[in-house]
Amino acid sequence: MSCRLLMLVVTAILVLGSGSTLVRAEHEGKVQILLLGDSTTEGSVPRRHVPQGPHLEDVIRELLAAEKDLPPTNVINLGLSGEYIRRLLDSGRYEKAASKLPGIDYVLIRYGLNDNARRENLAENFPKDYHELIGRLKNDHPQATLVVMTVIPYGDEATSRRLNELNSQVAKAEDLLLFDIYPRYAEELKRGPDMLNYRRFPLEKIPENRREFVKPFVVPGQAPTVEVLDNRLDAHFGQLPGWFGDRHPNLAGYHVIGDETAKFLAPLIRAKFAR
Template identity: 40%
Template sequence: MWIRFDLCLLVFLLAAGQGDAQDAKPGKVRILLLGDSTVIGTFCRDLYPKADHLEDVVRKLLATEPDLAPVEVLNRGVNGDMVSLLLARPRRYESDVVKQPPLDFIFLRYGLNDIRHVKDFKTEFPASYKKLIARLRADQPKAEIVLETVIPFFSDERNRTINDHVRAVAAAEKLPVLDQHGPYAAGLTKGPNMLFWRRLPLKDVPVKYHALIPPESICGDVVHVGDNLLDVHLAKVPDWFKDRHPNLAGYQVLGTQLAGYLALRLREKAKVEKIQKSTPATPK
């Protein structure tokens, strides 16, 4: 199953079912996000600590709907993370997964670092992913596990290689795939760099523009900008648009996909539970 949402579809999904808004709400839904730097968004957190980050976008979108249960979204992405690294770090896995109260959903987005650092990606990545899924099923048996495609980060061919393997693993494990790549790529048609971070060594920025750089954007000897503030001056500077990490606008896209998927699934589950409660028990 391959799923993607756009903003119009999200509005429909969030609006559907409001006729049941007076029904008693179930308990809080607990959601875990696992993955790499494109999940945790360290650059955004460091430069814009009070902004809405990925987990905030998901929570706030779902919180607007009176028929949906409140959600708690735990973002446990780690810079540079790979499936094999998560498996090789028992303390982190225990803290992020095993010791968590029962989870309802676990979203996994891996592959960007794996394809760069795993020696035999085509063999080792699927094997490690399946091992992780087995452990998650054992340690959080009530959680629905969802694999996500990676965002446009490398060449089209390399991105496709990663996502083909993600979908193959999901098919083998009978798990859904939430497509993040397609909607992100669609967003980039409105501007090829509008969803990406800007990062460049200060020494590579022409001196005459140094005074225009906000002080908080200079981190050590690197300039970090999360929008198009300096594009008019630096667009032609080599590597100004090289970084492919999401900016805050990028996380709005990613959060919209997550919220859309969750709205659909939560309403599906609520309907099933309602039918089960209204169906008389069969005498033994």
């Protein structure tokens, strides 16, 4: 009899994001979905400002729950800001946080943005790193369906195209599903180029006579920043060079990613687990 039929409850404490937030993953006969990726998967800034969410994993889980013929799911978000595949493997975080998770059914992997910035000879090393990660996932989670994802629109279009061609090549070489999130996100951006990203801007670049005004939005630190998840301050600072420079998703952006992810996963889960 399988663990799913036994309804075995296993509690795993996982490090999410910077390590300050702990989430409990309960294996209760649910379909287990694991998200691996960088800051555009983690969503640390939206979590800081709206800790109650819903965040990416919540959106995916709740949308799948709305499909009444599907079994319940548990979505584990192990995205981490600044992460790239080599660091995930070499830091020991993969081994500690991901390798021993119980009963994983699907793993969605989205890397490339930081790999592009951190790895020399990207065309050779990124696929090499990816194949190593996939090999470890296949060994640790042999029953799981592994899915390679494309990056979302973030930098210039040429860089995104290059990264997504590499992602596609890896998926083809490994005979894995490719989940192309890029077109949906790009289409949504046509409604407004800055509607899906938050604003994060150095406080020192805010005019001095407006710094008291922005106090409620300041995140302290060695280099304090003004952070706002929406467009409410655009009227005051939208003319400042770089105000719209941060392209990380806000909550609206994660709803787009979550919605498209649920649409991708639903038929796969239905075919395998539908009641």
